[in-house]
Amino acid sequence: MVKRFQFIRKNRKRKNLTTEQLAEKADVSIDLVARLERGEREDVSISKLESILHALDLELGDVFKHSKLDKKSDEFVRKFLKLDAETREKYTDIFLSIIDLKNE
Incomplete structure (x- = not known):
């Protein structure tokens, strides 16, 4: 793990x-x-x-x-972290919903 x-x-x-x-x-x-x-x-x-x-x-x-990310993931993380906390929380919910849909 x-x-x-x-x-x-x-x-x-x-x-x-x-x-x-x-x-x-x-x-x-x-x-x-x-x-x-x-x-x-x-x-x-x-x-x-x-x-x-x-x-x-x-x-x-x-x-x-502490995580190794590829170039595209690293870019995503950098941009995501620049968002305010409320927007990050909303986007997190959206992204998790999308991932859950893919896994169904």
């Missing part, structure tokens, strides 16, 4: 936070933080991910620093 969010654990430990403390600081469940760190969950909302990253003094773009 891809551990895209493994860097969360590294940064949490660097800040001397427990999983519980990070979850409380980010206002998300302990289970979510633990499962992201273990690579057992990839389907996290942008808003929850941003809350976790903010609690660690990180930005959304830091997620993609």
Whole structure:
């Protein structure tokens, strides 16, 4: 399983936070933080991910620093990250709906 969010654990430990403390600081469940760190969950909302990253003094773009993307995907990510949070959330819902349609 891809551990895209493994860097969360590294940064949490660097800040001397427990999983519980990070979850409380980010206002998300302990289970979510633990499962992201273990690579057992990839389907996290942008808003929850941003809350976790903010609690660690990180930005959304830091997620993609830990992933290898092809040229077109990299361009998409750069443009997507320039959008305001509300627009990103709307586009995320649209993109996920399109992907779900393709998988049906």
